[in-house]
Amino acid sequence: MGAHVMMLSSLGHGHLIPFMQLAKKLVARGLTISFVTTFHHIPSLRSKAEAAREAGLDIHLLEMEIPHDHLTLGKVNSNSVQWHKLPPLLDADERLEPHFDRFLGRFLAREISPLPAPLCLIADFLLGWASAVAKKYGVPRVSFETSGCFAESVHQIVWEILPRNLPRTASGLYLVPGLPREVRLTRLQLLPELPEATPENGTHQYWLRVRPANRQSWRTIVNTFYELEGEFVDHYESVNGTLRTIGPLLPPEAFEYRDVQCKKIAPAVELGISTDGDKCMQWLDAQAEECVLYISFGSENSISTAQVEELALGLEASGVKFVWVLRTPSDAAQNSLTSPLDFLPVGLHGRMAAKDQGFFVLGWAPQLGILAHPATGGFISHCGWNAVLESTAMGVPLIAWPLYAEQHFNSKLVVDEIGVAVEAPQRIEQDWLVTRDDVKRIVRTLMIKEKGKELRKRMKELKAAAKTAVGEGGSSYKNFDLFVSEIMALPKA
Incomplete structure (x- = not known):
């Protein structure tokens, strides 16, 4: 048994993926990992932890006892x-x-366990209180930023100052002060209620508690790579203290040739099981190179009934082939007898099957495997950070369609800062709806027009940079090496 490191993720399902990848990387360096979670995530993590142990990886899943009626996670559904x-x-x-x-x-x-005291606790950056708890028991705390430095830099300033206090341009754009270069935000790139937020706002108060607490950490690690957003890495470090960029945290197979590795990638990272997964990969096998658009709004989001209809009809009109991870709309009653397919326009599912234009995945999708497939040429994404890194590692350009929180700032990064995406034109006056005509236009722009070819070329350059960063001698490789050596130098209890 190697030196023991304890890990504690946020309850957000999307945070589990980078945490599990980090756990595997640490175990590969000879460490023993205990992964602490709650009943919410035991079902999805148990099989992964057991598979890891069968593969010789020293990962222990430990359940923190919580009354089942004590925590209500809720679900983030839309911009409303x-x-x-x-x-x-x-x-x-x-x-x-x-x-x-x-x-x-x-x-x-x-x-609880015969494992020795941990050398350190790696806790999610959303769990600011972990610094004080770890200190109470004499355990060094590591803050794990599962988001990128651009989004977190903008997010930190905007939530601390509040938009009502930000300077504005003559045309009404919000200027974010204190960044390495000028960043202008439109009303659309802020949360719906954020411009009106007052100092009493609950989320504003939350971040005033969390960020200073995170600065008390022994170390900070970030799931990004320096070549992607270096000047914002430097900025974030200057404000929040020394950090190590160690990403993208993806399985090694993700950085190999897509046509060889795509079927090996999916089981390495997926936390759910999808009966449609194998059928989806078989359908992709029959498609031409880079002709399919992948559509997913993440593990904890869904769009409205009206938006499902507009997206579906826009896709049909575009003539572009697609794989769509379809979920029950955010404004629909949850009914076990209702299929997400029931919310599509009448007859559309049958027409897509008849024309071999679209494939619908219900439930979990093998996302990284889909992105790795040579038939995949674009990705409609909510711009969660996992999705941004996965699309970068696979060289797949984006249609940025953010739904909430820092996704809007990630969208700003991929569209305006690094130029690997086009933006879905959400309309505030229409309750953030993207119309079918706009869907048709942006889909054809990405998948058919010259603009899409330019974005694809730029994304493949970033793919190469990501592979170099995690490869031997790369920036993230060296930072991870340094981080592991710092852990091993900690005194044992």
Whole structure:
């Protein structure tokens, strides 16, 4: 058994993927990992942890006991979330504190596991309180930023200052001060209620608690690579303290040739099981190179009934082939007897099958495997950070369609800063709807027009940079080496 490191993720499902990849990388360097979670994620993580142990990886899944009625995660559905209140997920993350405090005390007393005391605790950056709890028990805390430095830099300033206090241009754009270069935000690139947020806003108060607490960490690691957003890495470090960029945190297969490795990638990272996954990959096998558009809005988001209809009809009109991870709309009643297919325009599912234009995945999709497939040439994404890094590693350009939070700032990064995406024209006056005509236009722009070829070329350049960063001697490789050596130098309890 190697030196022990404990890990604690946010309750957000999307954070589990980089945490599990980090765990595997640390184990590969000879460390033993305990992954602490709650009943919310035990089902999706148990099979992965067991598979890892069968493969000789020293990863232990430990459950933190919480009454099942104590935490309500809620679900982020659309831009209509009432952001003047603290979102349910962040509220649940804060409510973890007393439970983890009790768990860590019992763990160190050897009441839970025979594992030795951890050299350090790697805790999600959303769990600011972890710094104080870890210090209480004499365990160094590492803050793990699962988002990128551009988005977090903008997010930090905007949420601390609040948009009402930001300088404005003559045309009404919001200027974000204190960044390496001028960043202008449109009203669309802010959360719906953020411009009106007051100092009493729940999320504003949350970040005033969390960020100073994170600065008390022993170390900070970030799931990004320096060549992607270097000047914002430098900025974020100057404000928040020394950090190590160690990403993209993806399986090694992700950086190999797409046509050889795509079928090996999916089981390496997916946390769910999809009965459509194998059929989807078989359908892609029959398609021409870079002709298919992949559509997914992430693991914790869905779009409205009206938006499903506009997107579906726009895709049909575009004539472009697609794979769509389809979920029940955000404004529809959750009914186990209702299929997401029921919310498509009448007859569309049948027409797509008859024309071999579209494939619908219900439930979990083998996302990285789909992106790795040579038939995939574009990605409609909500711009969660995992999705941005995965599309970068696969060299697949984006249609940026953010739904909430830092996704809007990630969208700003990929569209305006690094130029690997086109933006879905959401319309504020139409409740953030993207019309079928706009869908047709942007899809054809990405998949058929010259603009799409330019974005694809630029994204493939970033793909090469990402592969270099994680390869031996690369920036992330050396930072990870340094991080591991720093852990191993910590005194054992």
